[in-house]
Amino acid sequence: MSIKGGESSHQDSERGTAVEFVYEPTVADFEEAVRGRALRSPAGRVQAVMPLLLAVATVVVFSALRDSPLPLWIISLVLVVAISVWGTLRGLHTTARRLFSIVGPYGQCRMVADDRGAVSTGERVSFTVEWTVFREYLETPGLFVLLGGDRAAGVAVLPKRGAQDPADVDRLRGILDRNLKRL
Template identity: 65%
Template sequence: MDTRGSAAVEFVYRPTVADFEEALRARARRSPAGRVQALMAPGAAVVAVSAVSFARGAPPVVWVISLVLAVAVACWATAHGTQTMARRMFGAVRPYGECRMLAGDRGAVAIGERASYTMDWTVFPRYVETPGLFVLLGGGRAAGVALLPKRGARTPADVDRLRAILDRNLKRL
């Protein structure tokens, strides 16, 4: 893929677990699939506690206490699950070491110390910007996530250039 043109931009970075946590939190807040995933456990807790309380004829105070505790545990489990998923995603890319990413209007090329890949922007048709990252999101119901840490830019202008490339080729959420 030719990313060279006048609009091409280069980022060099080493991914971290914190990058993946930030990306997954952004996905949970801004994409339909992420919101469903984030709300699934608390929603299931509400339904289960309500059904059991109703079936057993529990007094309202017991139902409310059970509901609060169950939702708290479900929220904790969801947050812990995000951290676990971030560690696993990081574990998959850690062997690639430092990454060099070249992006242009046709797509991006990522080159690691041990592997490289090329992608057309249609692979990740949407993106979210966080304070530290550009988070690329897979289309439809796909759970695909790619991240580009802003700290990898050589200059602040490179961050603006990448944002312009993404805005031309992807939908910002």
């Protein structure tokens, strides 16, 4: 894949042309991506559920050891569950904001993808990535979220609103299906 003068010069005659997305990243994109990862990937589910399980286990163990009355157990569990859920949601929000803080300064992005990988060009940065950098992807109503593989811990967010043609969303889905595992 090559990019010259900001225009894609690659035509993949066997699979069709490369797809192009132009978009401005937002915090909401990263919040949707982080929520999607927490719900659909095994690692995300563990990260989201583990604080709750640890908090409940702690209450149960301490209540049992102290021989606390049942109403105190119930009140403690309700409080711990509420605090754990709030903390988990707050952590997801913070993660999304931190991820956005990395790409936000790049401004408007242009991503061109084909079966070999993707080239992303922002107002202040450009990079090329092969699909082997990512292991899997998930699709949310507004995004494609690419999740890093063994050699790269990362997340790439591709908003569907950036498609230059509505058919490009389906074409990108096809490219991703051929090259990554869908969650």
